[in-house]
Amino acid sequence: MGKEKNQKTVYLFGDKKADGDASMKNLLGGKGANLAEMSLIGVPVPPGFTITTEVCTLYNDKGRDYAVSLIKEDVEKAVAEVERMTGTKFGDSNNPCLLSVRSGARASMPGMMDTVLNLGLTDAAVAGIAKKSNNERFAWDSYRRFVQMYGDVVLGMKPESKEDIDPFEEIIEAIKDEKQVSNDTELTVDDLKDMVKRFKAAVKAQTGHDFPEDPWEQLWGAVMAVFDSWMNDRAILYRKLNDIPAEWGTAVNVQAMVFGNMGDNSATGVAFTRDAGTGENIFNGEYLINAQGEDVVAGIRTPQQITKEGSRRWAILADVTEEERAAKYPSLEEAMPKIYTELNATQNALEQHYKDMQDLEFTVQDGKLWMLQTRSGKRTGAAMVKIAMDMLKEGMISEKEALLRVEPNKLDELLHPVFDKDALAEGKVITKGLPASPGAATGQMVFFADECEKYENSILVRIETSPEDLEGMNIANGILTARGGMTSHAAVVARGMGKCCVSGAGSLVIDYKTRTLKVDGVSLKEGDWISLNGTTGEILEGKIGTIDPELSGDFGELMTLADKHSVMLVRTNADTPHDSKVARDFGAQGIGLCRTEHMFFEEDKIKAMREMILAEDEAGRREALDKLLPLQRKDFEGIFQAMHDLPVTVRLLDPPLHEFVPHEEENQKQMAEEMGITVADIQAKVESLHEFNPMLGHRGCRLGNTYPEITEMQSRAIIEAALNLKAQGITAKPEIMIPLVGTKKELKMQEEIVRATVEKVFEERNERIDYLVGTMIEIPRAALTADEIAETAEFFSFGTNDLTQMTFGYSRDDAGKFLPTYLDKGILEYDPFQVIDQTGVGSLMKIAVEKGRKTRPNIKIGICGEHGGEPSSVEFCNTLGFGYVSCSPFRVPIARLAAAHANIKQGAWDADNAKETLKESAKNVADAVSSEYANVEKEAKKAAKKARKEAEKELKNLRNEAKNIFKKFEEEIKNLKKK
Numbered sequence: 001m002g003k004e005k006n007q008k009t010v011y012l013f014g015d016k017k018a019d020g021d022a023s024m025k026n027l028l029g030g031k032g033a034n035l036a037e038m039s040l041i042g043v044p045v046p047p048g049f050t051i052t053t054e055v056c057t058l059y060n061d062k063g064r065d066y067a068v069s070l071i072k073e074d075v076e077k078a079v080a081e082v083e084r085m086t087g088t089k090f091g092d093s094n095n096p097c098l099l100s101v102r103s104g105a106r107a108s109m110p111g112m113m114d115t116v117l118n119l120g121l122t123d124a125a126v127a128g129i130a131k132k133s134n135n136e137r138f139a140w141d142s143y144r145r146f147v148q149m150y151g152d153v154v155l156g157m158k159p160e161s162k163e164d165i166d167p168f169e170e171i172i173e174a175i176k177d178e179k180q181v182s183n184d185t186e187l188t189v190d191d192l193k194d195m196v197k198r199f200k201a202a203v204k205a206q207t208g209h210d211f212p213e214d215p216w217e218q219l220w221g222a223v224m225a226v227f228d229s230w231m232n233d234r235a236i237l238y239r240k241l242n243d244i245p246a247e248w249g250t251a252v253n254v255q256a257m258v259f260g261n262m263g264d265n266s267a268t269g270v271a272f273t274r275d276a277g278t279g280e281n282i283f284n285g286e287y288l289i290n291a292q293g294e295d296v297v298a299g300i301r302t303p304q305q306i307t308k309e310g311s312r313r314w315a316i317l318a319d320v321t322e323e324e325r326a327a328k329y330p331s332l333e334e335a336m337p338k339i340y341t342e343l344n345a346t347q348n349a350l351e352q353h354y355k356d357m358q359d360l361e362f363t364v365q366d367g368k369l370w371m372l373q374t375r376s377g378k379r380t381g382a383a384m385v386k387i388a389m390d391m392l393k394e395g396m397i398s399e400k401e402a403l404l405r406v407e408p409n410k411l412d413e414l415l416h417p418v419f420d421k422d423a424l425a426e427g428k429v430i431t432k433g434l435p436a437s438p439g440a441a442t443g444q445m446v447f448f449a450d451e452c453e454k455y456e457n458s459i460l461v462r463i464e465t466s467p468e469d470l471e472g473m474n475i476a477n478g479i480l481t482a483r484g485g486m487t488s489h490a491a492v493v494a495r496g497m498g499k500c501c502v503s504g505a506g507s508l509v510i511d512y513k514t515r516t517l518k519v520d521g522v523s524l525k526e527g528d529w530i531s532l533n534g535t536t537g538e539i540l541e542g543k544i545g546t547i548d549p550e551l552s553g554d555f556g557e558l559m560t561l562a563d564k565h566s567v568m569l570v571r572t573n574a575d576t577p578h579d580s581k582v583a584r585d586f587g588a589q590g591i592g593l594c595r596t597e598h599m600f601f602e603e604d605k606i607k608a609m610r611e612m613i614l615a616e617d618e619a620g621r622r623e624a625l626d627k628l629l630p631l632q633r634k635d636f637e638g639i640f641q642a643m644h645d646l647p648v649t650v651r652l653l654d655p656p657l658h659e660f661v662p663h664e665e666e667n668q669k670q671m672a673e674e675m676g677i678t679v680a681d682i683q684a685k686v687e688s689l690h691e692f693n694p695m696l697g698h699r700g701c702r703l704g705n706t707y708p709e710i711t712e713m714q715s716r717a718i719i720e721a722a723l724n725l726k727a728q729g730i731t732a733k734p735e736i737m738i739p740l741v742g743t744k745k746e747l748k749m750q751e752e753i754v755r756a757t758v759e760k761v762f763e764e765r766n767e768r769i770d771y772l773v774g775t776m777i778e779i780p781r782a783a784l785t786a787d788e789i790a791e792t793a794e795f796f797s798f799g800t801n802d803l804t805q806m807t808f809g810y811s812r813d814d815a816g817k818f819l820p821t822y823l824d825k826g827i828l829e830y831d832p833f834q835v836i837d838q839t840g841v842g843s844l845m846k847i848a849v850e851k852g853r854k855t856r857p858n859i860k861i862g863i864c865g866e867h868g869g870e871p872s873s874v875e876f877c878n879t880l881g882f883g884y885v886s887c888s889p890f891r892v893p894i895a896r897l898a899a900a901h902a903n904i905k906q907g908a909w910d911a912d913n914a915k916e917t918l919k920e921s922a923k924n925v926a927d928a929v930s931s932e933y934a935n936v937e938k939e940a941k942k943a944a945k946k947a948r949k950e951a952e953k954e955l956k957n958l959r960n961e962a963k964n965i966f967k968k969f970e971e972e973i974k975n976l977k978k979k
């Protein structure tokens with residue numbers, strides 16, 4: 001892609017004007033698009049410009065020189081505009097223009113890419129800033145920060161491993177040592193000047209080049225460094241975790257600097273229009289007086305709260321008295337009341353404008369408020385639900401919007417256990433931090449992010465986290481930090497991940513060397529269990545039990561709304577009365593898959609099952625099956641009762657028989673004793689059951705067709721259980737499902753056995769019930785011949801686990817060996833066992849649905865593979881017009897919401913399609929009319945021409961005739977005269 005003529009690469013904003021707007025996120029990135037929008041709606045933003053994401057892509061494809069030549073002229077013009085709007089000059093020694101250079105991708109990637117602040121500072125410009133701010137210390141402090149940041153980010157001097165020391169930090173420490181001071185703030189102007197000199201010497205020593213004194217060289221270096229940071233390891237990992245494609249690229253935002261560190265009349269902060277942890281409609285955030293933006297999130301100073309209410313709540317959690325709070329940590333509302341009023345009005349306006357909870361960044365420079373960023377705030381699952389439902393009630397958004405605001409997968413956080421209250425009461429709270437991301441976590445302590453895999457359940461304990469720790473944070477059950485506020489890196493990232501996090505637990509003494517944690521006389525070491533309560537901020541010693549969460553209130557209302565807006569029902573995959581009940585409580589509308597074999601593993605059943613397997617002949621098998629019948633019937637009664645009035649799909653025996661016999665000698669000996677036979681007999685049987693590819697072997701309906709007595713027993717158990725319940729006034733709705741069918745005869749044979757058995761039971765009982773017989777579609781051949789299968793099957797349930805296995809030819813049990821590599825190398829975009837492969841497996845499903853409906857227009861269709869609880873797969877099933885999806889109990893709410901999303905999106909898609917079709921036909925009509933009109937016009941013109949010609953001819957004739965008459969007349973007069 002080259003630059004098209006007129007392709008705009010640089011978009012200006014500022015002075016209540018902008019070239020772009022909020023709808024241009026793809027081109028300008030989230031930050032750039034929102035800066036433009038804020039400027040357009042009159043929110044004060046420092047002027048600047050955005051270099052588009054397209055330039056980043058070109059930079060990655062064609063390199064630096066190409067990218068610079070593409071945008072050079074436009075960037076120069078844009079800088080001139082910023083100079084004009086700010087009344088400053090880039091690199092000037094009197095009134096220099098200083099810039100910030102920041103990344104800004106389409107999707108927010110907090111802290112993953114690079115930023116350079118105070119750009120434009122040179123030996124000349126620093127004097128200008130000192131003069132302008134009337135604060136030499138501030139000028140030199142900004143300069144030394146700039147040289148360090150530029151050295152780290154642009155000149156590649158950032159330490160690469162955790163053992164390396166940042167050369168700039170080393171110099172700072174040396175100067176502080178020499179001057180015998182402990183805080184940076186105690187350093188004098190001369191110290192800072194000396195620091196800049198030493199920084200520059202370090203740059204020269206490490207890179208071999210002088211630090212750039214030309215502001216333009218600085219600017220190009222920084223812009224390209226931001227483009228480069230799109231491809232750094234942590235950005236790549238973050239994209240992978242969040243499904244962000246590499247092709248998107250990042251935009252670069254270059255903006256006039258405003259300073260929060262210009263003295264006590266300046267400040268900087270971050271804020272949320274609602275609580276990102278709980279969803280409570282309360283303005284909240286943190287700020288620091290006389291600080292730069294990075295100071296708030298870096299967790300180096302303890303940030304103060306923005307509102308008085310928030311400050312009071314913080315003080316209680318932090319064990320700070322009201323007097324101490326008001327004196328030492330006043331809120332912005334108290335410390336800068338005018339600014340607070342303006343900020344509060346701005347946050348209200350922004351939330352109303354965007355109709356969503358906003359995450360804001362602001363700076364106060366010398367008593368003037370500037371907004372640096374607004375974006376939809378990341379939030380926990382609980383906050384997501386509450387904010388959506390509150391905004392619906394406030395009339396801000398519609399029901400459909402409220403549903404679409406909640407990511408189905410985020411509900412997972414709400415469905416998982418919290419601490420058992422009793423266990424919690426027993427637990428010993430060792431200290432308290434900030435409740436940075438709610439939930440409960442328990443695990444063994446690790447102190448380094450790259451060691452989180454050491455234990456199955458780990459808690460990452462750090463003084464503070466940084467973006468490098470991302471992978472470990474993702475693995476750990478929870479995160480604990482000693483430093484950092486509610487907007488620290490750890491807190492923001494953990495909330496995004498829905499992971500429990502306690503931050504800013506200042507009383508913890510963490511020693512990385514000895515891998516220990518000490519607090520108030522308690523000493524813990526790596527590997528010790530601790531528990532975190534992300535909702536209260538409590539840190540507890542030991543492992544604490546958990547319980548299932550309460551699901552009512554907003555969550556319940558959201559679910560009701562989801563059902564209102566979806567057409568597909570959600571069933572569950574459950575094999576026990578307990579799971580059935582859990583799923584029903586979660587809103588399951590039936591069972592889509594009851595795997596009967598799971599029932600056979602309990603003590604009394606496995607014995608009878610093994611007797612059947614060991615039996616020499618049919619008579620022996622029947623004898624064993626007779627023992628199984630009452631046990632199985634009882635299981636079904638329990639499930640039917642839990643699911644009364646709702647359909648229950650019971651699948652007949654599916655797995656290969658070897659799964660029911662022991663393979664270890666120890667267990668074989670035990671079985672031999674129980675059965676009163678020799679170990680050798682058992683081993684011989686196990687050997688005879690051995691298959692090279694058991695998943696493609698003697699399983700599914702192949703079992704029922706070789707041993708019809710198994711099908712008979714199971715059919716009888718199902719129907720007798722249903723009749724037994726009927727006698728108690730309970731309605732059971734069984735649907736008998738034949739697994740692993742590939743040909744119509746396989747199914748027909750099974751169906752005949754089922755129906756004959758059922759009829760026999762009906763006769764014996766002199767009582768009937770309604771029931772269905774159907775099949776799974778999980779073999780490609782069944783999908784391709786679904787019209788024949790539907791002659792017998794009253795319903796289809798897609799077994800997408802096996803269908804994926806057989807379509808790809810990937811063994812379900814062995815794919816783990818290569819799938820991770822395939823995903824890493826991009827051979828596969830996602831794991832097809834988790835997300836339906838719509839192109840391949842999906843095509844087979846589509847064929848099966850179409851063919852099945854051709855034979856049996858009202859055939860019931862659903863899905864019961866693992867994909868039934870995965871949102872994008874649920875959406876796909878909706879497009880095929882499925883009646884239901886079925887998934888594990890804990891995924892039922894997720895699938896209900898996904899089903900609503902699917903239907904809403906499908907509706908929008910249908911509406912768009914209808915609009916397109918209408919547009920198309922309107923265009924066709926218009927085309928037809930205008931071509932008809934052109935014809936008529938042509939005809940009319942032709943006719944007019946002809947008429948004119950004829951008229952002219954007629955006129956000519958008349959003239960001639962008149963001439964002749966006149967001639968005759970003249971002659972006659974002449975004759976008369978002669979006479």
Ligand code: PEP
Nearest residue numbers: 778799800801802864865
């Ligand atoms: C399937 O194959 O998708 C299915 C649900 O059956 P199972 O996982 O039991 O093979």
Ligand code: MG
Nearest residue numbers: 778799801802
């Ligand atoms: Mg299967």
